Every structure is written in structure tokens, then in C-alpha cells.
Amino acid sequence: MFHPSNVEAWKHFDRMYPDFTKESCNVQLSLCIDGFVPHGQYGRTYLCWQIIITPYNLPLDMCMSFEYMFLKIVISGPSNPKHLIDVYLELLIEELLYLWHVGVKTYDHAMDRAFMMRAALMWTVNNLLAFGIASGWSTVGVMGYPVCMDDIRALHLQHSRNVCYFDYHRQFLSAHHPY
Numbered sequence: 001m002f003h004p005s006n007v008e009a010w011k012h013f014d015r016m017y018p019d020f021t022k023e024s025c026n027v028q029l030s031l032c033i034d035g036f037v038p039h040g041q042y043g044r045t046y047l048c049w050q051i052i053i054t055p056y057n058l059p060l061d062m063c064m065s066f067e068y069m070f071l072k073i074v075i076s077g078p079s080n081p082k083h084l085i086d087v088y089l090e091l092l093i094e095e096l097l098y099l100w101h102v103g104v105k106t107y108d109h110a111m112d113r114a115f116m117m118r119a120a121l122m123w124t125v126n127n128l129l130a131f132g133i134a135s136g137w138s139t140v141g142v143m144g145y146p147v148c149m150d151d152i153r154a155l156h157l158q159h160s161r162n163v164c165y166f167d168y169h170r171q172f173l174s175a176h177h178p179y
Contacts, residue, residue, distance in 0.1 A: 020120060026120070028057045028120050032124070035050075047080055053069075072092055082133040102116075
């Protein structure tokens with residue numbers, strides 16, 4: 001495993017915002033969204049969604065450890081919050097925008113100085129269902145996988161409304177691929 005700061009997206013961010021990366025105490029964050037049924041299959045009438053913020057500019061063994069995952073929002077109720085997720089996220093987005101544009105005065109004990117700490121939301125971590133709910137992108141039907149966008153080929157089955165990707169599963173592999 002490698003540290004997230006070694007990936008190209010992080011390096012691109014550093015090039016785009018050198019004033020942010022100049023201050024080593026600024027924080028790069030990840031937003032994790034996931035929903036689950038707390039009582040297994042028997043509790044299908046009740047859902048729980050959690051929204052967690054994780055700082056990524058920590059050493060690798062601390063990045064994804066439980067102690068550094070901050071539970072920001074818990075959405076619970078009898079139904080999926082898919083059409084209201086923006087309402088739940090509104091205050092969190094306002095806080096993140098404030099941390100990006102203005103920052104918060106913070107004291108660094110190691111360097112014995114005060115500074116304006118800023119934060120950047122680098123990316124989100126979620127499954128395909130949560131991605132569709134949070135982004136508003138449809139994750140069902142012909143355009144069901146957002147990474148492929150217009151490159152995906154699918155067909156509707158003639159006597160049903162189902163989408164079929166039959167014989168298109170190799171379209172992104174080279175012609176000489178062993179599988």
C-alpha cells in the first residue's frame with residue numbers, strides 16, 4: 001500500500017494550489033459516505049447512513065485508523081435519504097467551504113506559533129450506490145457506471161426493461177489480453 005500523497009491527483013492539487021501546500025499544517029480530507037441496515041435483513045424498515053471525515057496528511061498507518069475517522073453526520077430513519085442527502089450535507093459543505101476560503105486560527109504547539117489552518121476536501125470514498133445518491137448521477141440503466149461515461153455499450157433486452165452488457169465486457173481490454 002502507498003500513501004495517498006503519492007498519487008497523481010494529490011500532486012496535481014499541490015501544483016494548482018501552492019499557497020495551500022506551502023503551509024504544512026493545512027489539512028487534506030476525505031469524505032466517506034455509506035449506508036447500512038443496522039439489524040441485518042430483519043430490520044429492512046430502518047436504515048442508517050454515516051458520513052465520516054478522514055484526514056489524509058498523516059503517516060500511512062494512521063490515515064485509515066479508527067482514531068482518526070471523525071463521524072460528522074448520522075442519518076437514520078425508515079427510508080433511504082437519497083433525495084434529501086443534499087439537505088443533510090448542506091451544513092457540512094458550508095463548514096468545508098469556510099475552512100477552504102478563510103480557515104480557522106489554530107495554535108501549533110510544536111512550532112510555538114499561531115496560524116490560519118485551512119482544509120481541502122480531496123475526494124470522497126463510497127460505494128457505487130452512495131456515489132449515485134451523493135452526486136445525483138444515475139447508477140442504474142445504460143449509463144449505470146459513471147467512469148465509462150459515453151464509452152459504454154449496452155442494449156435493452158427486447159421483451160423487458162433490463163439493460164444488458166452481454167459481449168461488451170471485454171471492450172476495455174486489448175485484443176491480445178489473455179482473458
